[in-house]
Amino acid sequence: MAATQSATTSSISLRSINRNTRAQNPLSDRVELMQKEILFDVLKQNQFTCHFCFDRVSEENASLRLNDKAASIGFIFRHIGETMNLFGQFFGIPTDVKNTTMGQTDNGQGLDVDTSRQLISRGYNMLKELIENGAAEDWLKPVDTPFFGTVTRVRLFAHVLFHNSNHAGQISLTLARGSK
Numbered sequence: 001m002a003a004t005q006s007a008t009t010s011s012i013s014l015r016s017i018n019r020n021t022r023a024q025n026p027l028s029d030r031v032e033l034m035q036k037e038i039l040f041d042v043l044k045q046n047q048f049t050c051h052f053c054f055d056r057v058s059e060e061n062a063s064l065r066l067n068d069k070a071a072s073i074g075f076i077f078r079h080i081g082e083t084m085n086l087f088g089q090f091f092g093i094p095t096d097v098k099n100t101t102m103g104q105t106d107n108g109q110g111l112d113v114d115t116s117r118q119l120i121s122r123g124y125n126m127l128k129e130l131i132e133n134g135a136a137e138d139w140l141k142p143v144d145t146p147f148f149g150t151v152t153r154v155r156l157f158a159h160v161l162f163h164n165s166n167h168a169g170q171i172s173l174t175l176a177r178g179s180k
Contacts, residue, residue: 032136039131039139039157046161047124050168054120056175062113064178073174074110075101080167081116084123087160090143091130091153097122127160 054077062074071079079101086102088095097119100109110116139154148159 028136035136035139036131039154040128042158042161043124043127043131046164050164053168053172053175054117057113057117057171059111059113061175061178062111063180064174065180066174066178070174071106071170072108072110073171073178074108074113074116075106076110076167076171076174077113078110078116078119080164081119081123083163084160085119085126087156088123088126088130090145090156093126093130095126123160127157130157 057073057077062072062077064073065071082097082099082101085095085097086099134153139157140152142150143153143156144150145156148156151159
């Protein structure tokens with residue numbers, strides 16, 4: 001209960017700071033700068049943590065699976081890149097990326113590792129630009145999603161990064177124990 005109350009209080013405090021002091025207090029500029037730095041650090045940490053397995057994905061191991069019913073490394077890698085870009089649409093960022101993995105069966109969509117790597121790079125760049133160009137108060141605005149219902153933009157941002165980490169773990173396990 002205390003953690004929930006604390007999180008709610010922090011959210012309310014940030015909203016109050018952003019709404020009430022933005023134009024009349026230089027503190028609001030520092031708060032916004034600090035908020036952006038925190039988001040950048042969280043994004044950088046996700047990139048750093050995930051790169052340990054992402055950098056090991058190759059054409060040679062893209063077809064590895066944990067078992068015959070599991071998705072291949074290449075499919076999961078492709079899924080990460082597609083999802084990052086497709087979730088950008090919830091932030092109002094258009095994309096030309098097509099969904100070939102969400103809710104789909106692995107039929108070899110992930111064998112082009114270079115394209116998947118480019119999608120992931122585009123996704124991280126999109127998130128970076130979102131932080132750079134977004135206003136502090138935008139992070140608390142609601143977003144309607146078919147997956148989670150209505151959530152704040154910062155929660156959706158956090159989910160994208162969690163999603164990356166989750167699938168990076170699957171890739172790492174498959175690299176260690178997978179077979180063709």
